[in-house]
Amino acid sequence: xxxxxxxxxxxxxxxxxxxxxxxxxxxxxxxxxxxQWHHLMQVLEQDVGAVLDRMKPVPGxxxxxxxxxxxxxxxxxxxxSRFRYPERQREEAYFEDWFRGQGYEVVTLDxxxxxxxxxxxLGFPDTWFGGYRQRSDIHVFSxxxxxxxxxxxxxxxxxxxxxxxxxxxxPLSGGELLYFPPAFDHYGQEALAERIAPPRRLFVPEAEAxxxxxxxxxxxxxxxxxxxxxxxxxxxxxxxxxxxxVPLDEFMKSGGSAKCLTLALD
Amino acid sequence: xxxDQETVLLQGHIIDSLILAKVLDTILMMGxxxxxxDMQIGKTREEPSRARIIVRASSAKLLKEIVHAIQxxxxxxxxxxxxxxxxxxxxxxxxxxxxxTTHLPTQVRMxxxxxxxxxxxxxxxxxxxxxxxxxxxxxxxxxxxxxxIVIGREGVRVIPLQRPRDRDVFSFMASQVSxxxxxxxIIGDIAKRLVQLRAGFQEAKAGSKVLLAGGPAIVHAGGxxxxxxxxxxxxxxxxxxxxxxxxxxMEVDLYGTSLGYGHAAGRVVPHGHEHHxxxxxxxxxxxxIEAAVTSGVIKTGIMAACVRRGVQVVMAxxxxxxxxxxxxxxxxxxxxxxxxxxIPGIGLALLVASTLHAVATGNLLxxxxxxxxxxxNPAVPTKLADRGTFQAVGLVMDAASFLRDLAxxxxxxx
Numbered sequence: 001x002x003x004x005x006x007x008x009x010x011x012x013x014x015x016x017x018x019x020x021x022x023x024x025x026x027x028x029x030x031x032x033x034x035x036q037w038h039h040l041m042q043v044l045e046q047d048v049g050a051v052l053d054r055m056k057p058v059p060g061x062x063x064x065x066x067x068x069x070x071x072x073x074x075x076x077x078x079x080x081s082r083f084r085y086p087e088r089q090r091e092e093a094y095f096e097d098w099f100r101g102q103g104y105e106v107v108t109l110d111x112x113x114x115x116x117x118x119x120x121x122l123g124f125p126d127t128w129f130g131g132y133r134q135r136s137d138i139h140v141f142s143x144x145x146x147x148x149x150x151x152x153x154x155x156x157x158x159x160x161x162x163x164x165x166x167x168x169x170x171p172l173s174g175g176e177l178l179y180f181p182p183a184f185d186h187y188g189q190e191a192l193a194e195r196i197a198p199p200r201r202l203f204v205p206e207a208e209a210x211x212x213x214x215x216x217x218x219x220x221x222x223x224x225x226x227x228x229x230x231x232x233x234x235x236x237x238x239x240x241x242x243x244x245x246v247p248l249d250e251f252m253k254s255g256g257s258a259k260c261l262t263l264a265l266d
Numbered sequence: 267x268x269x270d271q272e273t274v275l276l277q278g279h280i281i282d283s284l285i286l287a288k289v290l291d292t293i294l295m296m297g298x299x300x301x302x303x304d305m306q307i308g309k310t311r312e313e314p315s316r317a318r319i320i321v322r323a324s325s326a327k328l329l330k331e332i333v334h335a336i337q338x339x340x341x342x343x344x345x346x347x348x349x350x351x352x353x354x355x356x357x358x359x360x361x362x363x364x365x366x367t368t369h370l371p372t373q374v375r376m377x378x379x380x381x382x383x384x385x386x387x388x389x390x391x392x393x394x395x396x397x398x399x400x401x402x403x404x405x406x407x408x409x410x411x412x413x414x415i416v417i418g419r420e421g422v423r424v425i426p427l428q429r430p431r432d433r434d435v436f437s438f439m440a441s442q443v444s445x446x447x448x449x450x451x452i453i454g455d456i457a458k459r460l461v462q463l464r465a466g467f468q469e470a471k472a473g474s475k476v477l478l479a480g481g482p483a484i485v486h487a488g489g490x491x492x493x494x495x496x497x498x499x500x501x502x503x504x505x506x507x508x509x510x511x512x513x514x515x516m517e518v519d520l521y522g523t524s525l526g527y528g529h530a531a532g533r534v535v536p537h538g539h540e541h542h543x544x545x546x547x548x549x550x551x552x553x554x555i556e557a558a559v560t561s562g563v564i565k566t567g568i569m570a571a572c573v574r575r576g577v578q579v580v581m582a583x584x585x586x587x588x589x590x591x592x593x594x595x596x597x598x599x600x601x602x603x604x605x606x607x608x609i610p611g612i613g614l615a616l617l618v619a620s621t622l623h624a625v626a627t628g629n630l631l632x633x634x635x636x637x638x639x640x641x642x643n644p645a646v647p648t649k650l651a652d653r654g655t656f657q658a659v660g661l662v663m664d665a666a667s668f669l670r671d672l673a674x675x676x677x678x679x680x
Binding site (some may be wrong): 033126127133137138139142146147150151152153154185190192194195236 | 278279283284285287310311313340342543
């Protein structure tokens with residue numbers, strides 16, 4: 001059973017621009033956003049069988065909906081994020097309170113280094129990947145590796161449209177890696193190629209990468225991904241996965257999709 | 267060429283992620299160089315690796331740019347401490363734990379900045395003036411009570427020699443002592459350097475002086491004319507020797523013998539052993555070598571050429587000296603100081619046919635000065651290298667043959 005933290009999009013809007021996707025002029029259709037979010041929740045609960053923990057939305061924090069950036073949770077330990085931009089730093093206290101309220105042991109990183117949670121740290125049970133340069137600092141990964149006794153392979157993100165690692169890379173439960181190689185420099189691409197055998201590397205085509213096909217939630221054989229990525233769906237099907245496309249274009253206006261809207265708690 | 271450097275640390279899973287490769291590539295691509303130190307590779311997948319990297323660049327600006335470029339990939343500048351200082355407890359005595367110098371370029375850290383140590387020479391201490399923020403080597407005998415001397419190794423860094431840009435025999439920077447190798451190309455390279463340095467000297471360029479430290483075998487073996495020519499042509503600017511080289515050089519001028527051996531006759535002449543004593547006595551009577559030359563008593567040879575060309579001569583005496591000649595410094599420490607004072611500005615050192623003067627001079631030279639040690643006995647260049655003067659090129663060869671070949675290479679027609 002998989003538990004996910006989510007936050008309803010009551011106050012979701014484009015109120016600032018901190019990534020290339022965000023334009024204040026491109027207003028969110030709030031009703032549509034709420035419909036899409038509830039659809040996603042329905043798929044996650046009913047089709048995928050995930051258990052959802054909902055946190056309370058806060059007025060004035062439009063991006064609190066993107067719970068992937070709350071921090072990272074391993075077992076009973078939670079490390080809250082340290083956001084790069086002041087616009088999102090105000091979310092830190094709410095996420096931290098939520099972790100404490102749920103009884104997690106909260107471990108905090110020294111201030112001075114940025115870390116944007118599961119948006120930049122994801123991987124397989126024994127190996128994690130850490131996205132750096134756009135939002136998180138590489139320095140935090142050695143600390144996290146030390147705390148959690150996991151190998152963390154840092155990967156430089158070189159295209160600011162893919163500003164978090166979860167926008168261009170998605171590890172799947174069977175050991176395959178769904179990713180968009182040009183989002184990484186050649187050292188990162190080489191490091192991934194060294195680590196993942198060719199049959200397990202699933203390359204997402206650019207057009208679908210730009211629809212955030214990699215921003216997918218994988219639970220067992222289920223993969224919930226944004227709608228409009230048929231080639232990625234075929235790739236997943238060919239490896240025995242069950243794709244669940246969900247329209248999430250209102251959230252793409254802010255540079256987020258299925259994965260950004262959830263945080264894995266187990 | 268002096269280089270700026272900074273030590274950075276890189277840790278984490280830096281091997282499989284190719285982060286280390288990326289950092290090192292970045293340093294090289296930007297025109298810097300690096301030394302990988304203390305590389306510790308994690309034994310298991312989850313265990314992190316650590317690398318300590320010394321980054322070097324040709325200027326402080328470039329170094330800053332390189333460090334700035336590698337920092338986002340996790341390279342953090344190693345925090346450095348100031349050097350530790352202690353006051354000398356008495357005149358002529360270093361504090362315990364004093365830092366003993368090498369002959370490599372050295373810097374000490376004071377108030378978070380690296381100071382270049384002046385007067386680089388091996389086996390000395392380093393005195394720091396905390397007010398003017400300067401650091402200079404100091405011999406044990408010259409230290410004054412209360413002088414602030416660097417102790418321990420913290421905040422001291424020694425900079426390895428950079429490979430010179432000129433691709434000649436000196437670019438190997440290692441003594442390759444062998445009597446089994448042809449000498450021609452080495453002598454050719456020395457000749458090229460002498461031509462460049464003479465041009466620099468004539469333009470008063472810093473570091474253009476040529477030092478020759480030599481023994482009397484130069485005269486005995488028949489190298490006197492060649493060396494005289496080299497001095498007259500302006501290729502040699504400083505001469506280090508003892509009592510014997512000038513004594514026998516002037517003996518040839520006055521008696522046609524060296525150590526009683528007739529140069530023209532090719533045999534020992536009757537009572538020839540007295541000649542060098544009579545020569546020394548004569549010069550002592552005149553008062554100085556310079557006066558002997560200018561008054562026309564000494565007309566030919568090495569010392570006459572030195573006086574004519576204004577070559578700086580330091581004569582250091584030894585225990586078995588006869589006389590000695592006027593001008594020979596018989597106090598060993600005083601002689602050492604006089605030799606040390608003549609070192610600044612030297613761009614090439616030729617150490618020819620004298621174990622004593624070669625080793626003494628080698629000890630005074632910074633490693634940055636290209637040096638050649640010529641001796642018919644392979645033990646001499648080897649001894650020089652063993653005593654730390656690793657930069658000297660060893661040439662196993664008779665002194666006279668060396669000087670004659672070198673002079674011929676430069677246009678001497680005997």
